[in-house]
Amino acid sequence: MRRLSRRKVLSLVRELDAFPKVSDSYVETSASGGTVSLIAFGAMALLAVLEFFVYRDTWMKYEYEVDKDFSSKLRINIDITVAMKCQHVGADILDLTETMITSSGLLYEPVIFELTPQQRLWQRTLLLIQNRLREEHALQEVLYKTPVKGGPTALPPREGVSLDPLNACRIHGHVYVNKVAGNLHITVGKPIHHPQGHAHIAAFVSHETYNFSHRIDHLSFGEEIPGVINPLDGTEKITFNNNQMFQYFITVVPTRLNTYKISADTHQFSVTERERVINHAAGSHGVSGIFVKYDTSSLMVTVSEQHMPLWQFLVRLCGIIGGIFSTTGMLHGLVGFCFDVICFRLKLGIYRPREVSLEPTVYGLYIQNPSFLFLNKQAVSIKSEGIVSFSM
Template sequence: MRRLYRKKALSLVKELDAFPKVPESYVETTATGGTVSLIAFTAMALLAFFEFFVYRDTWMKYEYEVDKDFSSKLRINIDITVAMKCQHVGADILDLAETMITSNGIQYEPVIFELTPQQKLWHRTLLLIQNRLREEHSLQEVLYKSVLKGAPTALPPRPIHHPRGHAHIAAFVSHDTYNFSHRIDHLSFGEEIPGIINPLDGTEKITSNHNEMFQYFITVVPTKLHTSKVSADTHQFSVTERERVINHAAGSHGVSGIFMKYDTSSLMVTVSEQHMPLWQFLVRLCGIIGGIFSTTGMIHGFVGFCFDIVCCRFKLGPYKPREVNPHVNNCAAPLLTDNHVQE
């Protein structure tokens, strides 16, 4: 009984077979079918190869939400070179009420404003990257994933409590000796992350006028960065630049110097690195193989069908009628006459 039950179950399973096998004696291979098969297998291999690189690649996902953190301190990282002597320059940070927040702890290092050939090469490279960033925003994703060494900061980072204010660099000497030509080697907010190039990095302003005001209006956006190499809380920012000559006689009033006015945004951006899951890669791979196999089979069948119709219509190929050779003797049996029948 058990054997009989097993045979019935096995026969039932065989009836459910959706992939019945055809005996090899019933299968006919053709040159066109082999050519289409080679093309299909080549396309499958190429697309599967490229799909593997897509699977290994990552992309950045941006999410926006309201910033609910009101107690953290804003950290400023700045490295700026001014074409004046250190003892003639002073820097401070003020809030909106023009109250000085801090001016202690800022280090002044005497350097040469002119760059060496190697520094000029690095500066040109940095400006080229900045131009690419302005033209194509997606390049920022590459910078998020890369690991580059940042320049050392001459002015150390200072944490401050106020979310808004401005940094001011002024001179302590006569107006005739002012020279606020400057180069911003690095300016960032929050935790420093190697590989991130900020909008003002590499900015250079050269002026021949003694009384000139340079203003940078900055909007700081809190950013959480999560990648395979780094996870940090930092800040992005956008900037608007303005510069004008101070001439009280012409009605252009103000104070000569370098001003950086910043304000924090109420939105927070979360940047996370995304990767294609393995199951999605396998599904896409099966879709590529099955799609190419089915498509090439349908195309091959349709082309063969059209070819048969054309050949049948114009009597070509296998449908061409055979010609009868008149020189060939037809062998026919002789007819019997009545005499032969009577005999």
């Protein structure tokens, strides 16, 4: 009984076979079919390899939501070099809540404003990358996925010992501010705080020493991510006017970055620049210096690195193989049909009857192949047109 049940099961499974086997004696091969098969196999191999590279690659997914974090502090990372001595300039931050952030977290380092050839090459490379980032926005995703080890975008240290005077001041470090709009001032004199606001003591600084030519080696918000280039990194402004105001209007967007190599809470920002000469006689009022006005956005962006699932890769691969088989089969059949139609019409032209002058003959049977017959001892000529003539 068990053997009978097994045989029934096997016979049932055989009847459900959706892939019938064709005997080799019924299969007709041709040179054209072999050529199409080679082309199809080559196309399948090429597309399968390309699809594998697509499967290995990843892409960035952007999601937007309302930023509900109001109580946390915003970190500002600063590395700016001003072409004035450190005792003549001061930096501070004042936000909308009239809270003055002292520059206790910032360091003032006397340096040489002119760059060495190595540093100049670094800065030019950085500016070239900045231009490419403005043209090709997808390069930022590459930086997200492949963070570079080391410092953010700081200049390399000056090689050797220079005898040039220290005519500039490097202001670098980080400070924590409230997540509201604020203004970073770098102007003449050291900042002081009083109940009515804040001020800078500039009484002992000569007006001829004013020079707000500056270079922004690094300016970012939030956690520093090595290798990520911010919009103002590498910016250099040179002025020959003592009363020059430089303004940068920045919109900061909180960003949560999740990749396979790094996970951090940082901030992106966009910037608009403006500069003008202070001339009270011409109606251009203000204070000479560098002013970075920033404001935070109410939206938060989550950037996640995505990867194609394995099942989706297999489905796409099966679609490629099956689609090429079906397409090449239809094209081969269509080309063969057209070829047969053309050849059939040409054959019809061969068998079209021609006009011939006949002597008195007796017409008889229609025979397709030309040959010679002998009937009643008389020669019978069978022509290619299928006309039988009997010689009398």
